[in-house]
Amino acid sequence: MVSDPTLLTIREASTLIATRELSPVELTQACIARTEALDATLSTYVAFTPEQALDAAKAAEAEIRAGHHRGPMHGIPIGLKDIYDTAGVATTGHSRLLQSRVPAEDAFTVAKLRESGAIITGKFGTYEFAIGGPSFDLFTPPARNPWDPSRTTGGSSSGSAAAVATGMVLGATGSDTGGSIRSPSSLCGLAGIKPTYGLLSRRGILPLSQSLDHAGPMCWTVEDAALMLQAMAGHDPLDPACANVAVPDFAGTLGAPVKGKTIGLIRHFHETDHEAAPPVLAAIEAAIAVFRSLGCVVKEVTLPPLMDFAAVGLIIMSSEAFAIHEADLRATPELYGEIARDRISLGGLLTGADYVQALRRRRELCAAVAEAMIGVDALLTAGSPFPAQPIDQVPKWLMYQKPSITMPFNVTGLPALALCAGYEEKTGLPVAIQLAGRPFAETTVFQLGHAYEQATDWRARRPGLLAA
Amino acid sequence: MSETISVEAFRLLLDRAGIRVKPESFEDMRNAYTLLQAMRERVRTSRGYDAEPAHIFTPADR
Numbered sequence: 001m002v003s004d005p006t007l008l009t010i011r012e013a014s015t016l017i018a019t020r021e022l023s024p025v026e027l028t029q030a031c032i033a034r035t036e037a038l039d040a041t042l043s044t045y046v047a048f049t050p051e052q053a054l055d056a057a058k059a060a061e062a063e064i065r066a067g068h069h070r071g072p073m074h075g076i077p078i079g080l081k082d083i084y085d086t087a088g089v090a091t092t093g094h095s096r097l098l099q100s101r102v103p104a105e106d107a108f109t110v111a112k113l114r115e116s117g118a119i120i121t122g123k124f125g126t127y128e129f130a131i132g133g134p135s136f137d138l139f140t141p142p143a144r145n146p147w148d149p150s151r152t153t154g155g156s157s158s159g160s161a162a163a164v165a166t167g168m169v170l171g172a173t174g175s176d177t178g179g180s181i182r183s184p185s186s187l188c189g190l191a192g193i194k195p196t197y198g199l200l201s202r203r204g205i206l207p208l209s210q211s212l213d214h215a216g217p218m219c220w221t222v223e224d225a226a227l228m229l230q231a232m233a234g235h236d237p238l239d240p241a242c243a244n245v246a247v248p249d250f251a252g253t254l255g256a257p258v259k260g261k262t263i264g265l266i267r268h269f270h271e272t273d274h275e276a277a278p279p280v281l282a283a284i285e286a287a288i289a290v291f292r293s294l295g296c297v298v299k300e301v302t303l304p305p306l307m308d309f310a311a312v313g314l315i316i317m318s319s320e321a322f323a324i325h326e327a328d329l330r331a332t333p334e335l336y337g338e339i340a341r342d343r344i345s346l347g348g349l350l351t352g353a354d355y356v357q358a359l360r361r362r363r364e365l366c367a368a369v370a371e372a373m374i375g376v377d378a379l380l381t382a383g384s385p386f387p388a389q390p391i392d393q394v395p396k397w398l399m400y401q402k403p404s405i406t407m408p409f410n411v412t413g414l415p416a417l418a419l420c421a422g423y424e425e426k427t428g429l430p431v432a433i434q435l436a437g438r439p440f441a442e443t444t445v446f447q448l449g450h451a452y453e454q455a456t457d458w459r460a461r462r463p464g465l466l467a468a
Numbered sequence: 469m470s471e472t473i474s475v476e477a478f479r480l481l482l483d484r485a486g487i488r489v490k491p492e493s494f495e496d497m498r499n500a501y502t503l504l505q506a507m508r509e510r511v512r513t514s515r516g517y518d519a520e521p522a523h524i525f526t527p528a529d530r
Contacts, residue, residue: 311507318504333488342493346500348485350508357511359521396496400503 005030006167007462010224011251013170014072017064024064024075028057028119031077035121035168038465041149043141044159044168046082046094047123053077056119063117072251073231074117079169081157082123083130084110084215085204089122093129093206096139097328097335107204108239109173109215109232116231121169124159130175130208131156131321132340134391144391145188146463147429151388154187156180160218161188165463171219171228177208178313178399179406181216182418182434186383189420189430189458191225191449192218194406196440197413198243200229201236209320210241212313212410221459222419222449226250229442245440253443254450259295261448263435264376266303273306274403276385283421283431284382290455291380291448301372301379303408304365310403312365313411315358318347339396366412377444381405383418383432406434415442419449420458428464470505473498 005013005027016022032050039045060075085091085103092098106114114120125143127133133155134142143158145151146165153161157174161184164172174181176194185192193216200215207213217228230250236242270276270284288298322329325344333341373379382405395401409416416436423430433452437445453459473481478498482489489497 308510311510314504314507315511330486330488333490338490338493342489342497342500345487345489346497346504348487349481349501349504354508354512356521357513360515360519361511361513363519363521364515397500397503400500400507 004167006034008170009221010072010076010170010219010227011221013076014074017075018069020064024057024060024119025054027075028053028077028121031121031168034166038166038168041465042144042146042162042166044124044143044163045079045122046092046125046140046159047090049089049120049122053119053121060117060119070117072227073113075119076171077119077121077169078113078171078173078228079121079124079160079163080110080173081126081160081175083126083175083206084173086110086120086123091123091206094126094138094140095128095336095340097332099139103204105204108201108236110204112232112234118231124163124172126158127156127180128337128340129206129325130177130180131343132337133158134394135337135339137337142391145388146465147189148388148427149465150390151429152187152391152394154183154384154388157184157218161185161190164188164190164218164220166466171217171224173232174216174218175205176214176216176410177212177317178404178410181214181218182406182416183384185218185418186432187388187430190218190220191222191417191419192216193225193229193415193417193442193445194409195229195442196415198241199245199440199442200232201239201242203236203239207324209317211320212317214410222417222446222453223251223254225417226254226446248443250442250446253447256447257295258448258451260297261377261444262297262299262375263291263448264301264372264379265298266379266381267300268302269306269405270382270385274385274405276382277387279387279422279424280382280385280431284380284433287380287421287433287452290452294451294455296448298380301376303372304368306403306405306408308361309365309408309411310399312358312362313404313407314399315350315354316362319350319355322347342396362411369408369412369414373438377437378448379436381434383421383434387424387427387429387431409436414439415445417445417449419453422458423461470502470509472502
């Protein structure tokens with residue numbers, strides 16, 4: 001008998017489902033009950049679809065009873081950021097502009113998740129169009145941080161992060177153009193990966209900036225992120241950026257020794273370029289000690305200044321986002337929330353030369369990082385420079401004021417994993433580290449992240465409101 | 469650090485781009501534009517011709 005199935009990992013729940021010790025219906029009902037208890041506080045969903053989820057759970061249960069267990073995601077409740085198209089269910093980008101938009105088809109990755117047998121419970125709130133938030137002038141309020149509901153989840157995959165941390169679902173999709181998977185994963189204590197650019201299809205996901213947009217999973221553990229990424233991956237010939245590469249068994253190599261792996265510490269990113277808060281700095285030093293105790297070699301590497309990556313990323317993102325939204329911004333600006341409208345509009349003041357110069361600088365930055373990674377298996381820095389801020393005090397232009405510590409891996413396209421590295425003593429808020437790997441080397445990043453998680457006890461703690 | 473653009477010049481830029489800004493956002497965006505200018509200056513530096521946004525064909529395209 002499982003006392004609270006919502007707090008199982010995907011791996012644990014999957015094992016119990018496969019041995020018929022846990023029913024997908026029972027698990028889905030528990031997640032629905034958790035949502036009904038907490039969603040008024042956390043505002044995670046923009047469209048909660050419990051009846052559809054239960055129907056899918058019953059079908060999964062019948063299939064498994066008939067002897068057909070599809071794999072580790074079969075019968076697992078997950079949710080989708082509301083920029084992933086879902087056939088017959090509105091996909092709005094959390095914007096009034098698209099509030100009545102109902103796609104005819106699933107996004108490619110959503111179809112893959114359904115094929116894996118995952119149970120979709122609904123659509124999660126996001127920063128508007130994955131850029132504008134936290135906003136209080138949209139059709140539903142912004143998601144709140146389950147570790148302290150007066151704080152932000154980070155963005156833009158905000159509802160996804162709050163829901164996973166509280167067991168409303170066991171995994172969720174996010175998207176990441178400048179850190180929108182890794183920032184909320186960091187601030188809500190999750191494991192979230194932005195895979196290599198081109199590993200996952202983006203077809204059917206509302207774009208923000210096509211050359212920086214990535215899809216990816218957000219889960220409680222690194223192993224779960226590996227399992228969910230597996231279900232989402234696969235070549236999509238209709239996404240021009242989707243690489244036709246073999247998809248490895250991401251979870252299959254977890255647990256392999258990491259002794260001898262070399263980690264490049266980008267100390268200047270979090271100590272000088274964007275000075276992190278003391279608990280984050282302490283967590284990174286502690287993580288270095290953990291990796292060394294596991295037999296890893298940790299050495300410092302120097303990359304170009306963080307602000308160079310931030311400038312390139314912001315100019316490309318702003319230019320591409322304005323190109324996407326230009327017609328709607330001119331025709332119906334009143335349908336946007338203030339933050340999305342103003343941030344995207346600013347991109348309209350950039351020139352073609354600005355955009356091209358940013359692309360050219362991007363090429364130089366990619367070359368510099370590739371050179372720094374010679375002989376290095378992964379890079380290490382902060383997942384977020386600070387724990388979650390009060391939700392009503394998030395600076396509107398923060399990314400312009402302080403360089404984003406996640407943007408370098410959107411600019412270079414390298415896989416990057418944010419994972420919990422402890423909790424601030426005073427507030428109990430999560431802090432996080434970030435591991436980045438070589439192109440399509442997700443397995444290495446997962447191995448290191450999983451080894452770190454196994455060597456620490458951060459996964460034993462959940463938000464205090466679950467005990468209330 | 470870039471100087472803050474004048475009200476008149478910023479209004480001209482917005483008009484030229486066809487962007488309507490709510491009056492309550494105008495000053496906020498004018499100040500943010502200064503931050504954007506700093507970003508532009510950072511990428512608009514000289515570099516070799518090999519730093520280019522190339523279009524690449526993969527072998528499968530041949």
